[in-house]
Amino acid sequence: MKTVVGALDWGLDAQQATSLVDFGASNSATTSVGGEHPNVNTANNGNDDPLITGLRALGHTVSTSAQSSGTATILRVNRNGASVLQGGADPRREGVVLGDTFKP
Incomplete structure (x- = not known):
């Protein structure tokens, strides 16, 4: 869902929306933050990561266990009048984006 919100509501491109840090609470009192994400600093028990410390300051119990999900995104966008x-x-998984380079 965070990828859809990032792309449609916040105007992020496909890579930016897909690269957002995953977090949420799966019917528990613990908020999960995907500790395997390259932008999450789990060293020092997460005490140097602004997302983790911010959640804790709001009273959340935070888990940085790896999350089993992963996503890939394809968006149809208009670029110079062409649909591409x-x-x-x-970034938490081994996939890469391949395709032709756009040349205006």
């Missing part, structure tokens, strides 16, 4: 596909690969 734009891709994004989850």
Whole structure:
């Protein structure tokens, strides 16, 4: 859902939306933050990561266990009057985006 919100509501491109840090609470009192994400600093028990410390300051119990999900994104966008596909690969997984380079 965070990828859809990032792309449609916040105007992020496919890679930016796909690269957002995953977090949420799966029917528990613990908020999960994907500790395997390259932008999450789990060293020092997460005490140096602004998202983790911010959640804790709001009273959340935070888990940085790896999350089993991953996503890939394809968006159809208009570029110079042409409809093109734009891709994004989850930085927590081994996928990459491949395709032709756009030349205006």
